[in-house]
Amino acid sequence: MKSQKPKRRLVHKPPAVKFPGGYVQIINPRHPIKGVWSDVLYLKPKCELPAHIHRQTSSLLICVSGNGEICVDGKRTRLRKGVCAFIPKGSEHFVKAGRTSLLTCLSINEGIIKPGTGTDIRFTKREPASAAGTWPKFITDCAKAAAGFQQKLKRSQRHWNVFTLDI
Numbered sequence: 001m002k003s004q005k006p007k008r009r010l011v012h013k014p015p016a017v018k019f020p021g022g023y024v025q026i027i028n029p030r031h032p033i034k035g036v037w038s039d040v041l042y043l044k045p046k047c048e049l050p051a052h053i054h055r056q057t058s059s060l061l062i063c064v065s066g067n068g069e070i071c072v073d074g075k076r077t078r079l080r081k082g083v084c085a086f087i088p089k090g091s092e093h094f095v096k097a098g099r100t101s102l103l104t105c106l107s108i109n110e111g112i113i114k115p116g117t118g119t120d121i122r123f124t125k126r127e128p129a130s131a132a133g134t135w136p137k138f139i140t141d142c143a144k145a146a147a148g149f150q151q152k153l154k155r156s157q158r159h160w161n162v163f164t165l166d167i
């Protein structure tokens with residue numbers, strides 16, 4: 001009997017980069033240096049992604065499920081399914097989950113990260129001593145996950161891919 005070749009896997013599971021209170025799945029890391037890419041933010045109830053700035057990129061944050069709040073340059077907006085928030089480059093912002101449900105948001109990011117400038121994120125609040133090193137590690141882990149996932153997608157030699165998310 002002739003052995004069959006294994007079927008090529010077309011569905012990819014994006015890497016999850018964890019941080020205290022949640023994680024990020026990087027969906028489309030193909031061109032994070034040249035233009036548009038996206039990720040999904042998951043925040044556990046009562047947790048937050050602390051205040052930070054994207055120095056070279058703008059984002060559109062779309063609430064997919066749950067509830068919470070986003071604050072962009074001091075202006076607070078309640079998040080619930082279907083609510084979108086535009087975050088211009090250089091704007092200080094944070095995202096906080098509500099009390100009872102997981103907050104899930106799709107982030108579509110646009111901008112050019114100049115080669116040699118490292119990551120685009122700069123956290124603006126000092127970490128408490130108990131979390132020392134957490135956010136620099138998160139930024140490094142995101143960069144590694146994006147690079148690894150980009151290589152995996154290149155090996156698949158597909159222009160369009162199907163992703164499974166934890167939504």
